[in-house]
Amino acid sequence: MKDFTYHRANSLDEAVTLLVSTPNAKLLAGGTNLLDLMKLQIETPQHLIDINHIGLDKVETLASGGLAIGALVRNADLAAHPIVKRDYGVLTRALVSGASGQLRNRATTAGNLMQRTRCPYFYGATKACNKRVPGSGCDAVNGFSTNLAVLGASASCIATHSSDMAVALRALDATIVVIGPAGERRIALSDFHRLPGDTPHVETSLDSHEIIARVELPAPIGGRQVYRKVRERASYAFATVSVALIAHVDAERVAIDKLAFGGLAAKPWRVEAAEGRGFGLPGEIAEAAASVVLDGASPTDHNKYKLDLARQALHAALIDAQEQRL
Amino acid sequence: MTGADDQALEITRRQFHQAIGTGMAATWMTFAEISSPLAASMADKAVSVKFTVNGQRRELRIDPRTTLLDALREHLALTGTKKGCDHGQCGACTSIVDGRRINTCLSLAVMHEGNDIVTIEGLATAQGLHPMQAAFIEHDGFQCGYCTPGQILSAVCVLDELSAGFPSAVTADLNAAPEGSAAEVRERMSGNICRCAAYPNIIAAILDVKGSET
Numbered sequence: 034m035k036d037f038t039y040h041r042a043n044s045l046d047e048a049v050t051l052l053v054s055t056p057n058a059k060l061l062a063g064g065t066n067l068l069d070l071m072k073l074q075i076e077t078p079q080h081l082i083d084i085n086h087i088g089l090d091k092v093e094t095l096a097s098g099g100l101a102i103g104a105l106v107r108n109a110d111l112a113a114h115p116i117v118k119r120d121y122g123v124l125t126r127a128l129v130s131g132a133s134g135q136l137r138n139r140a141t142t143a144g145n146l147m148q149r150t151r152c153p154y155f156y157g158a159t160k161a162c163n164k165r166v167p168g169s170g171c172d173a174v175n176g177f178s179t180n181l182a183v184l185g186a187s188a189s190c191i192a193t194h195s196s197d198m199a200v201a202l203r204a205l206d207a208t209i210v211v212i213g214p215a216g217e218r219r220i221a222l223s224d225f226h227r228l229p230g231d232t233p234h235v236e237t238s239l240d241s242h243e244i245i246a247r248v249e250l251p252a253p254i255g256g257r258q259v260y261r262k263v264r265e266r267a268s269y270a271f272a273t274v275s276v277a278l279i280a281h282v283d284a285e286r287v288a289i290d291k292l293a294f295g296g297l298a299a300k301p302w303r304v305e306a307a308e309g310r311g312f313g314l315p316g317e318i319a320e321a322a323a324s325v326v327l328d329g330a331s332p333t334d335h336n337k338y339k340l341d342l343a344r345q346a347l348h349a350a351l352i353d354a355q356e357q358r359l
Numbered sequence: 360m361t362g363a364d365d366q367a368l369e370i371t372r373r374q375f376h377q378a379i380g381t382g383m384a385a386t387w388m389t390f391a392e393i394s395s396p397l398a399a400s401m402a403d404k405a406v407s408v409k410f411t412v413n414g415q416r417r418e419l420r421i422d423p424r425t426t427l428l429d430a431l432r433e434h435l436a437l438t439g440t441k442k443g444c445d446h447g448q449c450g451a452c453t454s455i456v457d458g459r460r461i462n463t464c465l466s467l468a469v470m471h472e473g474n475d476i477v478t479i480e481g482l483a484t485a486q487g488l489h490p491m492q493a494a495f496i497e498h499d500g501f502q503c504g505y506c507t508p509g510q511i512l513s514a515v516c517v518l519d520e521l522s523a524g525f526p527s528a529v530t531a532d533l534n535a536a537p538e539g540s541a542a543e544v545r546e547r548m549s550g551n552i553c554r555c556a557a558y559p560n561i562i563a564a565i566l567d568v569k570g571s572e573t
Contacts, residue, residue, distance in 0.1 A: 039423035133550020268549035
């Protein structure tokens with residue numbers, strides 16, 4: 034790990050001031066991704082600003098009927114929160130399908146959004162990676178791309194975003210509230226993570242002097258809420274494909290209210306046109322919705338299996354919705 | 360072998376250790392000399408941290424890069440907490456901080472100002488082993504034992520998390536109290552890898568303690 038200076042912020046204002054006045058600084062929350070990357074010298078900040086003591090660790094209801102989730106609420110606490118379990122079940126299910134019990138006890142809401150890709154070329158110091166060294170090229174595009182993106186990729190980068198939580202937040206129409214020197218700014222989650230284009234190292238629309246303060250959810254929309262994650266082992270692995278689904282059930286038939294996919298792109302992938310198309314049998318609905326969502330996919334020979342897998346994962350998720358214990 | 364031969368062999372062994380020791384010291388001095396500008400800058404950047412470990416108040420002045428794992432092992436000589444992968448993938452370094460299990464390898468010691476830390480050395484009491492330790496022995500829940508401190512501390516917290524109603528990826532009904540089933544325990548222990556694959560006995564040990572709680 035490269036040498037750095039440690040700063041402990043005691044308030045949000047102090048954290049913003051430190052961030053503005055300190056060049057090459059990183060915010061340190063749970064540390065579960067950042068410290069790992071610092072050990073590998075993929076991240077080499079000269080200053081760490083520890084924000085674990087600035088509050089922002091509450092889940093509160095909003096006058097709108099929605100929910101405000103503090104940036105530093107730990108993933109385990111968010112998943113176990115009674116309102117989240119009751120009204121935003123897809124979020125609880127996404128959170129508990131990610132990482133391990135130990136990591137969820139430390140990882141935070143904001144840190145989960147800011148985590149970096151697990152593309153093996155990003156981690157491989159001898160490989161070209163435009164995220165790690167901007168302008169150096171991408172060895173993954175023509176490399177071993179089995180678990181890389183099939184949608185929204187570019188010639189510069191085919192990495193995926195690794196978060197499960199963000200996929201559920203995308204289905205729930207979350208908004209990110211950030212604080213900077215100029216005050217507060219609201220960013221729809223749909224606009225928060227960026228597709229790679231020719232600047233894959235710019236991963237979010239967060240300004241370098243801004244801090245995520247909270248995530249806001251609209252009032253609950255009900256429905257049966259499912260998170261189905263497909264991975265190479267039963268637990269404690271990143272998604273190959275994941276589905277965040279909110280559905281309604283009518284006897285043998287199902288209807289999609291909200292649908293987002295993980296594991297397919299550099300951001301949670303949602304196409305609203307696949308939603309609200311009425312009731313049908315799970316197989317038919319999955320086929321129709323997947324063809325809309327996957328339109329324009331550009332898979333590699335290694336990862337074209339993800340297109341079938343996404344369709345089948347959605348089919349299984351729709352059956353999960355039918356069978357869900359209420 | 361004669362006595363004289365024994366003595367000769369003993370001298371040889373002592374000389375061997377002396378030679379190695381001198382060699383190591385020489386290596387260390389070389390390293391210290393080479394890195395002295397860094398050492399000087401680190402003296403400026405050193406940080407102080409106070410926390411409680413196994414009921415004892417401890418204060419350290421350390422390089423801020425020191426992980427909680429390295430602070431426990433290298434500065435406080437609590438080597439029960441193991442370094443496996445050092446990247447949060449194996450769970451060998453699991454300890455309990457303010458009642459929660461965490462990977463101590465992915466946390467800086469300086470982040471834990473004022474925290475209450477329990478390592479495997481702090482689990483037993485004057486009255487005897489913690490029930491989870493006793494159950495691991497009873498059920499033969501280990502082979503080489505390297506992952507065992509992390510497994511035991513994780514297991515203690517898994518039962519706390521079940522009691523507190525924390526859901527898992529295999530909890531069918533999020534709004535009911537989670538079951539203490541084998542499937543639940545297996546899922547919740549997935550952050551602790553056992554290369555010897557003592558998993559069936561680990562799960563049996565945890566279920567035994569869970570059963571005796573209720």
